[in-house]
Amino acid sequence: MTPEQRQRIIEILLSGGEVAPEWSRILFPPEKREYELVYQGKEREEDIIANTLAVPLQPVRTFNKNGVTWHNKLIFGDNLQAMKTLLEMKRRGELCNADGTSGIRLVYIDPPFATRQEFQGAQDQKAYQDKIYGATFIEFLRKRLILIRDLLSDNGLLYVHLDYRKSHYIKVILDEIFGEQNFMNEVAWCYGERELATRHWNRKHDNILVYAKNFKSDQHVFNWKEAAGQYSQGTLAKYEHIDEDGRKFQLRGRNVKGSPWRGKHGIPLDVEAANPEWVYRDYFDTKEGIRPRDWWSDIPFLNRASSDRYDYPSAKNPALLNRIIKVSSNIGDLVMDAFAGSGTTCAVAEKLNRRWIGIDCGKLAIYTIQKRMLNLSEKGKALKAKPFTLYNAGLYDFARLKELPWSDWRRFALTLFSCQSAPQRIGGIQFDGTLKASPVIIFDHRKGNGATVSEETLRSIHEAAGSKVGTRIFIIAPAMAFDFQQDYIQIGEVRYYALRVPYSIIHELHQRDFLALKQPTDEMAVNDTVDAVGFDFIKTPELEYAVGRGNPEGELLEQAFIRIDTFFSEAAVREPMRKRGNRETLSMVMLDYDYDAENDVFDLDEVFYAEAIEGAAWEVRFPANRPGEKVMAVFLDIYGNEARVVIPAAHFALEKLEKRNGSPIAKTEAKRA
Known part of the structure; x- marks a missing residue:
């Protein structure tokens, strides 16, 4: 620290001001390295791990149950928070490979390449903003790479799929995190497409950086014969x-x-x-074949017409993941993709008899993967995926939570607020855990006779234990169980905090403000980086819609349509005071044209983004002959909340609909939450 910096810190403290986060690297410098990449907003590893919430995994549904104990995991949520939870599972011995080693054997990630750098302003301003955006992306990925390193088994491998835009920066970051000695290879995936550039070399390869958790131990899995080249x-x-x-x-x-x-x-x-x-x-x-090389030119890029694309932007060729997974894992090992996207990693791992974990913050990705796993095939033959469970991580259904058995509710509540489980009795009062070294009580909302947490309840606790517990006590309970509105009530020297589920967050307890898990409104935004903080609760949007069929202006073929008249939604926790206009929070509409009501499985057929829907007068239009007996429509808001409706095909038929403004219309209002 320079004398000038030291003097500035003293001035800030004497004036009662707050020390900005940027000072953390000066006050608490990281371990000295020969070199490192320095940029705005870079945090210490210790702070990243400490400030990342380990959000609980709430099971939504398990598919293909067969009685086995392990279920593959498809997780909807921010991958940073989800991986913090997985790290705790690893520490409890719940993530093991076929040979019993703890942790994940193979991680493949294909993160967003930081390509959407569209800014307004002068050229100099744009250049500066591009650098800021680039630094944001690098730190976004660095946080996740730190968690991935800790999640890997001691003999695990990481494949990071990048392109020319950021691979050089990420290589330096990976050297910092894993150690330069654990860098194995840079694989060049060379693919052929149309070559259109005439003012620069045509860009025809991606970079895949390969790191071992402990390369020198020579214990990592590398089945090279699985990738042996063909002889000429x-x-x-x-x-x-x-x-x-x-x-x-x-x-x-x-x-x-x-x-x-x-x-x-x-x-x-x-x-x-x-x-x-x-x-x-x-x-x-x-002969065993040609020893594998780090230059792959035999795997083509998926064209837009390929069935392996699943209409998902940036989908990768299954042959690419087939090679990586076969070489760097064994049957029964754990494979993870923290940017699961279209689910190629999950699908290939399933076919190769590996266990898998897929994480994505986009509902489109989750429904695409769900469809893919439920419709697996190999060379035209249908396959049944082994059991997998869909989880919410950071966005929860409180209606389901409050029905949990007490032990499960207790565990969820403690995890939700990052508490440590530490049952103890003080002054005859049962405490369940600690939060920031202060005791925590989890209120049993299942008690009869309408039991609530009132000021009298707090005074009773204070009389029994108040003088023995320090200056803070936290009480976790459903929001409706509290008889007061304040975030805390002061009794003597003790402050009693109300941690409400699901409606409120005490922001002073967290290092960062909570940020929403935003969903895209156009196809270009599907692969944008999303850095959510904290958690939220499902709040079904308010929806009014109309259905019909007709010939839009300039169209010869008759089309069915769903017109969105009203769509209001909000984030219950993260943006509770923000009110948005009609249809402003719509992200997309996803359709299953032939909904299987008997098994209640949404099988995604087509997605319509809000930007395109707005351009079509807020109508979702599709060929009139597409619907089967029933259509399920999922109206998704930008926070990840859904309004689901099932529309009988008959509602699109002319004879079933009334006329309005010359067009046949059937009007329906969905139930409000």
Whole structure:
């Protein structure tokens, strides 16, 4: 610290001001390194881990149950918070590989490449903002790489898929996190597409950086034969002879220097007959293939028409993940993708008999993966995925939570507010845990006779234990169980905090303000970085809609439509005071044209983004012949909340609808939450 910096800190403290977070690296410098990447907003590793909430995983639904104890995991939520929870599961011994090693064997991530740098203003301003955006992306990814390192098994591997835009920065960050000695390879995935550039070299490869948790131990899985290259036709032609068992071979000189036999057909068979001691048979079936290289040109880029794309932006070729997973994991090992996207990693891991964890903050990704896993096939043959559970992490359904058994509710409540479980009795009062070294009581809302937490309740606690517990006590309970509105009530020297589920957050208890898990409103935003903080609770949007069919202006074919008349929603916790206009919070509408009501499975067929819906007069339009018996429509808001409706196909039929403004309309209002 320089004398000037020291003096500035003193002035801030004497004036009663707050020390900005940027001072943390000066006051608490990180471990000295020979070099490191420095940029605005870079946090200490210790602060990242300490300030990341380990949000509980709330099961939503398990598919394909069969009685096994392990269920693969599909997690909707911010991957940073979800991985903090997974890290605690690892510490409890709940994440193990086929050989019993703790942690995740293989992590593959294909993070957003930080491409949306659209800013207004002068050129100099844009250049500066581009740097700020770049630093934000680097720190966004760095936080997640730190958690991934800790999640990996001691012999685990990480593959980070990038492109030319940020790979050089991320390489430096990875060296800092994993250690330069644990860098294994940079794989160049070369693919062929149309080559249109005439003012620069056509960009035809991605960069995949490979790191080991502990490379020098040489314990990592690397099944190289799974990626052995094919021999060229010229090499194959040399094995021109066939023995009595049908095995191909070529003759090679024994203890012969140089190449005394040269020619188009190699050593002839009569040499073996005349002088067998001079030659030996080199059989083709003993060859293991060409040793794998870090330059892959045999896996093409998925074109837009490919069925493996699932209409998802940035979907990767399954052959790419097939190679990575086969080489760097064994059957039964754990494979994770923290930016799961279209679910290629999950689907390939499933087919290769690996266990998997997929995390994504987008509902479109979650429904795409759900559809993919429920419709698996291999070479045209249908496959049934092993059991997998869909979880919410950071966005919860309180209606389900309040029905949990007491032990599960207690565990959830403690985890939700980052409390430590520490049951104890003080002054005859049962405490359940601690938060910031202060005791926590979890109120049993299931008690009969309308039991509530009132000021009298707090005074009773204070009389029994107040003088023995310090200056703070936290009480966790459903919001309706509190008889007072304040965040805390002061009794003597003790402050009693009300931690309400689900409606309020005491922001002074957290290092960061809570940020919403935003959903995209157009296709270009699907792969934007999302850095959510904290948690929220599902609050079903208010929805009014109309359905019908007709011929839009300029269209020859008749179309069915769903018109959105009213759509209001809000974040229950993260933006409680923000009121938005009609349809302002709409993210997208997802349709299942032939909804399976019997099994209650939403099978995503098509997605319509809010930007396009607005441009079509707030109508979702599709061919009139698409609906089966029933259509399920999922109206998603920007916070991840859903309004779901099932529309019988008959409602789109002309004879079933009334006329309004020359168009057949059927009007419906969804139930409000």
